[in-house]
Amino acid sequence: MIYLFFVKHYSTVWIYCSFSTVCILEQNFDGIILICQSYEQLPDELECLKAPLQDYSAVDCCVGEEISLTKIRNVTLATKLNKIRNKTNALLFLLLCSLVFDFSACLYQCNLVIFLCHQPLEVREHKSSPHKVAVLGIWVKNQAQGEAVTELATALESGRLVYRDIGGSDPERMAAPRVAEYVQAVFKDSPVTVTVVSNLNTLEKEYPCLAAVNRCANTVPRHQARVIKLLYCGEGPIQQTLMVVGKGITYDTGGADIKAGGIMAGMHRDKCGSAAVAGFFQILAKLKPKHLKVVGAMAMVRNSVGSDCYVADELVVSRAGRRIRVGNTDAEGRMVMVDLLCEMKEQALKEVSPQLFTIATLTGHAIRAMGPHYSIIMDNGAAQRSGNALQWQKAGEVLGDLFEVSTIRREDYEFHKGKSEYEEILQSNNLPSSATPRGHQTPAAFLIMASGLDKHGVDSDKPLPYSHIDIAGSSGPFPGVPTGAPILAMATKYLEL
Ligand SMILES: [Zn+2]
CATH class of the missing domain: 3.40.220 (Leucine Aminopeptidase, subunit E; domain 1)
Known part of the structure; x- marks a missing residue:
């Protein structure tokens, strides 16, 4: 039959x-x-x-x-x-x-x-x-x-x-407020709880680095930033907590370090990290895995250019209290994620077996280093001890969602140390990542330093496993259709398909 x-x-x-x-x-x-x-x-x-x-x-x-x-x-x-x-x-x-x-x-x-x-x-x-x-x-x-x-x-x-x-639609159809509306509609009557943060004072107080990027876009109501928080809590005692932050730049002009020479086209795809967070929650809503808690945050911000935009040289104090010197406004992805990562870090200390992640179309260097088809995953010390990156790579092979594994080295931290006493941390150098040695690894070090995760390394009392995933290469071509990377690998690993 x-x-x-x-x-x-x-x-x-x-x-x-x-x-x-x-x-x-x-x-x-x-x-x-x-x-x-x-x-x-x-x-x-x-x-x-x-x-x-x-x-x-x-x-x-x-x-x-x-x-x-x-x-x-x-x-x-x-x-x-x-x-x-x-x-x-x-x-x-x-x-x-x-x-x-x-x-x-x-x-x-x-x-x-x-x-x-x-x-x-x-x-x-x-x-x-x-x-x-x-x-x-x-x-x-x-x-x-x-x-x-x-x-x-x-x-x-x-x-x-x-x-x-979310990831594939144009910068107006999926401007931040409309992404929030879409996500609320998708998860209505589902096991996923959605909270949208839109108040400017809250954004400035809780996520100062994100608010700096939002400063220019905020002058246009339909482009104003949203932080979309998602929560899934499976039945039964929780055995594992995943905490995922996604980069959601609805359009990346580069800011005042503007993307010149015809390289701006395609920049509506800079929200695929956040799209991955929402996509993964949709799989959770459908399959309802037990014993798993997942906390998600989508950083939906437009990196606009105008008289009110943040510029290189500005000093911004992150949620973790680190004084950051902006080096290049086109390195906005790390800025919009870092305070959300910091908030997750604070919450992680109260969760069962937490693992933190950032997912982002972060660097052109990811494509230069590994080619256009692969996600790159890199672990901090605590995640590396459990072999996390290699497990993701293996899980990705089951459904063709492929990864390369990179390593965060001491030079990457050195690279982001403040260059004068004005600043503790340098956000970025003044070159595109693709022209920077270790251009996709150093942002992971920045995220760890500026979020305060460096206080939770393997040498600390409370190590927190954290992995950064760069999907600049794997998120899909433009023109073309976004691939969905890395949600099939995530589902395979954490839902044990
Ligand atoms: Zn950028």
Whole structure:
């Protein structure tokens, strides 16, 4: 018996069907996606596909080597699917998963294919048809396997959808106040609690470095900063607490150290760290893992340029009481995250088994060092002792969310030490990170120093594990669609998929 399951985006009506029909060609899909080593080894149930594929391979040598599209037979839509088709005017596809069933491989293939079906928020909002693919059926031989894959694939995809909506949308559609509205709508009636901080006095008092970046954007009401706090507390005694801060620069002009020479385009993607935080919470909301508490903060700020913008040379005192000299206003990501990290650090001392993280499209150097497809993770001493970065790297391999591991060295701390008695910490040098040796590692040292996490190293009474994740390379191309990195790795590691 063969079962078919349907994966849907979180935002539309859930469709669930199962069929017991055996012959794939008699099913009612516009297309079949077959992922396999060789069509010669198709199982008996798929025997009917062999002859047409053999015929086609006689005239196209790319079959088996590259992705190929072939028309096998005209199919007639059955009543149920026809209704969906008429309603949505979208395509219906069937994915034939690994022929020898492997759960992770099947999940990987599902997420790969669903990703290709994605339609950007702006397109969904301006078209009557919400999806280009209305139904994705997943073919597996066993009902329990099918249900499990469907549940996970749906949860992971809904997380990536939230990520792509926030991270991929333009700087006005996802200006900070509108991100806050979107996040509140997504988590309404869910196990995730959302708190939005918008009061300027509160922002200035609690997050002075963030407020410095916000100073210019704050003069335009629709661009004013928001700190969005998220909380998930699973059932049962809590065994682990994750505390995650995401960089959410809705648009990065560079500030007064303006991005000149045509390098500003694409800077609406500078909010993908925050998008990852929201996306991960969406997965938590769907799968409701027990014994896990997750505290999240999205630092939504526009780095605008104008007469009120913060400039290089300014001194700002961080929440941790460190006097910071601004070196380059384009290094705003670390500024908007550092006081939230400091607040998390204060709270972490009261939590069960806390682990702190920052996720950010932080440096061009990350791309220069590792290429454009990989996240980079680097641990502080306490996180390194538990082998955290290597565990993330391993977890990421399961669903193709890949990492390189970097190390924070003593030179990175040295780099950010104040250069005169005016300042304790130098925020940045005056060059782009891509022109700076160790340009993606030093910001992690800055975050540790300016948040006061340096008081919680392995040599302290209360070590706090902290890891910084730079997704500048992995968050996705522009033009193009954000990938969702690193939320699949996070889900794999902490939800034990
Ligand atoms: Zn910047």
